[in-house]
Amino acid sequence: MADRYHILTLNNISAQGLKRFPGARYTVGPHVSEPDAILVRSYNMLKMEIPPSVKAIGRAGAGTNNIPVERMSERGVPVFNTPGANANAVKELVVAGLLMAARNLVPAIRFTEGLTGDETTIHRLVEEGKKQFAGFELPGKTLGVIGLGAIGSLVADAGIKLGMKVIGYDPEITVEAAWSLPSQVRKAHTLEELARAADFVTVHVPLLDMTRNLVDHKLIQKMKPGVILLNFARDSIVDIEAVMAGLAERRIKYFVTDFPHPSLLHHPAVIALPHLGASTQEAEDNCAIMVVDQIMDYLENGNIVNSVNFPTVVMARESPYRIGVANMNVPNMVGQISTAMARAGLNIHNMVNKSRGGTAYTLVDLDSPPPPQVIDEIAAIPGVLAVRYLPAGDSRERAD
Ligand SMILES: NC(=O)C1=CN([C@@H]2O[C@H](COP(=O)(O)OP(=O)(O)OC[C@H]3O[C@@H](n4cnc5c(N)ncnc54)[C@H](O)[C@@H]3O)[C@@H](O)[C@H]2O)C=CC1
Ligand SMILES: O=C(O)C(=O)COP(=O)(O)O
Numbered sequence: 001m002a003d004r005y006h007i008l009t010l011n012n013i014s015a016q017g018l019k020r021f022p023g024a025r026y027t028v029g030p031h032v033s034e035p036d037a038i039l040v041r042s043y044n045m046l047k048m049e050i051p052p053s054v055k056a057i058g059r060a061g062a063g064t065n066n067i068p069v070e071r072m073s074e075r076g077v078p079v080f081n082t083p084g085a086n087a088n089a090v091k092e093l094v095v096a097g098l099l100m101a102a103r104n105l106v107p108a109i110r111f112t113e114g115l116t117g118d119e120t121t122i123h124r125l126v127e128e129g130k131k132q133f134a135g136f137e138l139p140g141k142t143l144g145v146i147g148l149g150a151i152g153s154l155v156a157d158a159g160i161k162l163g164m165k166v167i168g169y170d171p172e173i174t175v176e177a178a179w180s181l182p183s184q185v186r187k188a189h190t191l192e193e194l195a196r197a198a199d200f201v202t203v204h205v206p207l208l209d210m211t212r213n214l215v216d217h218k219l220i221q222k223m224k225p226g227v228i229l230l231n232f233a234r235d236s237i238v239d240i241e242a243v244m245a246g247l248a249e250r251r252i253k254y255f256v257t258d259f260p261h262p263s264l265l266h267h268p269a270v271i272a273l274p275h276l277g278a279s280t281q282e283a284e285d286n287c288a289i290m291v292v293d294q295i296m297d298y299l300e301n302g303n304i305v306n307s308v309n310f311p312t313v314v315m316a317r318e319s320p321y322r323i324g325v326a327n328m329n330v331p332n333m334v335g336q337i338s339t340a341m342a343r344a345g346l347n348i349h350n351m352v353n354k355s356r357g358g359t360a361y362t363l364v365d366l367d368s369p370p371p372p373q374v375i376d377e378i379a380a381i382p383g384v385l386a387v388r389y390l391p392a393g394d395s396r397e398r399a400d
Contacts, residue, residue: 005299006053008035010043013060014281017288021296037295041287042066042275050077055388058295060287061086061278062150063234064308065207073359076326076385078298078307082290084150089283090232091154093276094202095162097256098143101200101228103135106271139163144198146170146191146214147205147233153177155202156185169194170205195222200230207234217242226253232277235259302363302390311354313361319349320392321366323375328383329355336381337362344374359385 007021007028021028034053038045041059044066050057057067059081069079100106111133115125143159145152148170159166160182168181169188188194191214195201201223205211215229215238223229229252231238240261246252247269255264260272278287290306297303302324303314310326323341327333334353341348347367354361370389379387 005036006032006034007037007039007295008032009039010045011039011041011060013039013041013291014284014288016285017060017290017292020289020292036299039291039295040067041278055386056080056295056298058291060284060291063206065234069309073309074385076359078304078310078326078361080291080294080298080305080307082287082294083306085286085290086278086280086283087150087154089280090151090204090277091158092280093258093273094151094155094230094232095158097202097230097232097271098138098162098200098228100271101230101254101256102138102141104133107268108133140165141199142167142197144169144188144194144201145185146194146201146203148173148177148181148185149204150177151232152202152204153180155204157182160184164200167194167197191219192222195219196224198227199224200228202230203233203237205233205237207237212236213239213242215239215242217245220246220251223251225251227251228254228256230256232258235261240264300390301392302388304361309356310359310361311356313352313354313363315350315352315363315365317365317392319365319367321369322390322392323364323366323370323378324388324390325362325364325378325384326386327360327362327381328385329358329360330383333360333381333383334362337364337378337384340374340377340381341366341370344371344377346370346374 005026007026009028009030018028034051036053037056037058038054039058039060041061046066046068054077056077057072057079059067062081062083064079064081067079072079111129115122142165145156145166145168148156148168156166156168167186167188169191203215205214217239220242240263243252243255244263247255247267254269254271256271258273258275258277264270264272294305301317302322304310305312305314325337338348348364349367350365352363375387375389378384
């Protein structure tokens with residue numbers, strides 16, 4: 001293993017996070033070569049050639065649709081994200097979106113900015129003009145929340161606190177999210193049920209094959225005339241042509257989106273923001289701190305927390321000699337790994353093995369340092385994707 005870790009940053013990552021890397025052991029920046037890990041926000045890595053030195057990718061944020069997760073799983077490389085670390089920032093912008101739409105704030109601001117004249121004239125124009133921007137209030141209106149994860153559940157809670165009725169749809173809601181939801185949130189059994197009930201529909205699901213165009217023409221046709229649709233999740237979750245049609249027939253009163261699309265720009269009923277959901281100092285700091293801690297713990301101790309493609313595996317250090325193995329989730333992997341160690345006369349002090357979908361991960365603490373050929377032997381077992389020797393702090397100099 002390296003005596004110095006190299007961390008490549010593909011976006012600006014908050015200094016609050018980066019400064020947690022001890023300078024004596026880490027080189028961090030946008031130009032480092034042979035990176036051990038990559039830190040990223042929204043940079044599109046899908047077509048990027050990812051160097052073979054990379055052992056982990058950390059997304060300072062929630063969405064990992066810009067990262068070739070499957071390709072990394074095949075290489076035994078965990079992809080980490082920071083669940084919930086920017087959720088409050090997105091929630092606040094969604095609340096801003098509800099209010100911008102309900103009170104016609106964007107056209108109202110444009111109107112005011114276009115005014116000219118002296119104080120008396122401006123006053124007259126304001127008083128004459130304001131009636132075209134009269135809006136409505138939120139209490140009693142129904143907010144439909146699609147996806148009740150970290151962000152959706154905060155948005156649902158904010159809706160309740162604003163006096164709204166809230167209906168939510170999430171067939172895979174986690175127990176934790178369900179616990180955090182206010183009891184007043186009504187469960188929709190189908191997307192259609194939510195669409196028919198809601199005055200506002202807001203989307204908070206990840207972009208996956210299954211959620212691409214989740215909000216399509218058919219669903220928009222089920223929505224109430226005059227609905228306000230908000231997308232702070234990802235562009236392709238909402239079918240833009242269907243939105244254009246919905247806007248043209250005035251079924252959609254406003255489309256509030258964090259993902260401007262060329263065909264929507266300058267449309268009077270579109271409120272488009274430049275992907276600002278997570279752009280607060282607090283969220284940027286939270287995400288960076290969380291992702292840096294996770295990456296360091298993986299590089300140095302092999303522990304996996306908040307990976308989107310590997311199981312959570314955390315083992316307290318009880319011995320300085322640790323091996324981490326990423327492997328395919330197929331029979332007899334643990335058997336073959338432990339046999340290779342036994343053949344070398346190594347005694348296993350502690351061991352954890354967990355699987356998730358097609359991948360599995362094993363951490364083994366040994367009573368004595370493994371000879372380098374054991375690592376090679378384990379690496380050669382069919383189905384093993386990556387192996388690392390992870391000696392603790394003062395044992396590092398004995399590494400290969
Ligand atoms: N605009 C921005 O700057 C930001 C956007 N995001 C986007 O928001 C998404 C959600 O973020 P989090 O709430 O933190 O993620 P999360 O993983 O906590 O929640 C996502 C929820 O969506 C649910 N879900 C998945 N498929 C669904 C479906 N077909 N129908 C209904 N529910 C479904 C899941 O069960 C989960 O509860 C991210 O994946 C990202 O794309 C996240 C942060 C900032
Ligand atoms: O966390 C997410 O999924 C986001 O969309 C935030 O993106 P950003 O880190 O602001 O480029």
